[in-house]
Amino acid sequence: MALWTSTTVTDVTKKEENDKVTSPAEKEDSWSTSKKNVGIDLGYGFVKLMDGANELIFPSVVGVGKEIKFLSDSFFQKNEVENLVVTYEDRQYFVGNLAVRQSDIASRSLDQNRVTDKNAKILLLTALGLLAKWDNQIFNIVTGLPTDLFGAYYMDWSKSIKGQYEVAFGSNGSKKVKKFSVKEARIIPQPFGTLYDQILTGTGAQTQQELARLVVGIVDIGFRTTDFAVANELEFIDHLSFSTNTALSSAYRIIGARLREDYKIDKENHELDRIVEQGAIRIAGKSYDLTGMKKDAYEQVATKIITEMDSRWDYRDFDVILLTGGGGKALSEYLLPHFPNMRLVDRPQHANTRGFQKMANGVFSDKH
Ligand SMILES: Nc1ncnc2c1ncn2[C@@H]1O[C@H](COP(=O)(O)OP(=O)(O)OP(=O)(O)O)[C@@H](O)[C@H]1O
Numbered sequence: 001m002a003l004w005t006s007t008t009v010t011d012v013t014k015k016e017e018n019d020k021v022t023s024p025a026e027k028e029d030s031w032s033t034s035k036k037n038v039g040i041d042l043g044y045g046f047v048k049l050m051d052g053a054n055e056l057i058f059p060s061v062v063g064v065g066k067e068i069k070f071l072s073d074s075f076f077q078k079n080e081v082e083n084l085v086v087t088y089e090d091r092q093y094f095v096g097n098l099a100v101r102q103s104d105i106a107s108r109s110l111d112q113n114r115v116t117d118k119n120a121k122i123l124l125l126t127a128l129g130l131l132a133k134w135d136n137q138i139f140n141i142v143t144g145l146p147t148d149l150f151g152a153y154y155m156d157w158s159k160s161i162k163g164q165y166e167v168a169f170g171s172n173g174s175k176k177v178k179k180f181s182v183k184e185a186r187i188i189p190q191p192f193g194t195l196y197d198q199i200l201t202g203t204g205a206q207t208q209q210e211l212a213r214l215v216v217g218i219v220d221i222g223f224r225t226t227d228f229a230v231a232n233e234l235e236f237i238d239h240l241s242f243s244t245n246t247a248l249s250s251a252y253r254i255i256g257a258r259l260r261e262d263y264k265i266d267k268e269n270h271e272l273d274r275i276v277e278q279g280a281i282r283i284a285g286k287s288y289d290l291t292g293m294k295k296d297a298y299e300q301v302a303t304k305i306i307t308e309m310d311s312r313w314d315y316r317d318f319d320v321i322l323l324t325g326g327g328g329k330a331l332s333e334y335l336l337p338h339f340p341n342m343r344l345v346d347r348p349q350h351a352n353t354r355g356f357q358k359m360a361n362g363v364f365s366d367k368h
């Protein structure tokens with residue numbers, strides 16, 4: 001059974017319009033500049049967000065806030081996304097890279113059930129706060145859930161996102177309170193963001209008619225999960241879609257074990273991200289090259305993903321297989337030679353977010 005379908009996005013738009021009879025006063029309000037359609041991809045590794053004009057990313061790490069000594073107030077304003085101190089319901093958190101750098105206890109765990117997960121809410125509110133440029137900004141959101149969690153959680157998550165929020169950014173002297181609300185929230189299977197990015201224009205209209213008529217596989221390799229999703233003429237085919245836990249963090253685990261073995265050094269998962277990106281590690285002032293180790297680990301993970309894919313799919317059943325996610329980029333050189341109909345999408349780590357945002361523009365077109 002297809003849990004979520006969208007024969008065309010314009011159909012969804014029409015339904016939204018029919019659902020709501022707008023009074024002239026409301027109509028006037030809906031034209032206010034304080035409304036924004038946003039796409040947010042709440043990944044296990046990174047939060048990606050965009051509102052059409054701005055595209056931002058920060059690690060999905062939430063830590064307990066504490067006093068930071070020797071930092072001026074202007075430090076926080078300089079590079080907002082690197083220095084996220086967030087206060088929500090009287091508790092202070094460090095979020096993203098600041099949590100990686102400064103929190104004694106920082107976690108990158110997102111629960112399966114986002115509704116009961118405090119971290120998920122903090123990450124979402126941080127993202128919205130970054131995009132809130134007006135007092136009482138109103139947001140319409142499209143976001144995703146991993147393919148295998150979608151059916152169980154999308155309704156509750158959508159309900160729990162909507163509401164009014166008050167979140168303070170910065171610390172002590174430079175604290176700025178932001179008030180905003182989420183009016184509409186739409187949840188889709190995460191990899192469908194990439195598909196919509198391919199077929200929609202910036203305003204949410206369909207351009208790529210051909211892709212919309214095909215059987216498309218989407219392989220979204222992230223930090224902790226790889227999502228395999230199937231779309232037949234844009235319809236989500238639930239029974240052929242699945243998720244696995246083989247992703248880039250599997251490569252980090254392999255690299256972490258090798259670092260322990262070879263250099264007797266222990267690195268947390270979120271610290272490894274930067275080390276792997278640089279392909280080198282500094283120990284006692286000396287730099288050690290890790291490119292060979294990285295290549296081995298990527299190759300092992302790619303091989304496992306190929307096996308998982310072959311056990312559930314026959315790649316010849318698909319017209320096109322879209323490879324996406326930050327991990328898609330990282331592993332593409334090992335995956336693409338195996339599947340002649342697979343192609344890596346443009347700027348893959350942000351592809352879901354771009355699609356979410358385009359869809360928001362289409363679905364909520366009467367509301368901005
Ligand atoms: N250009 C790139 N080359 C290599 N690796 C990259 C590139 N861009 C991103 N990555 C890595 O890809 C990984 C996965 O990123 P992504 O943001 O897609 O994961 P996520 O969506 O947070 O995770 P999940 O989908 O499991 O929830 C990260 O570890 C990131 O460092």
Ligand SMILES: [Mg+2]
Nearest residue numbers: 043222223325
């Ligand atoms: Mg992802």
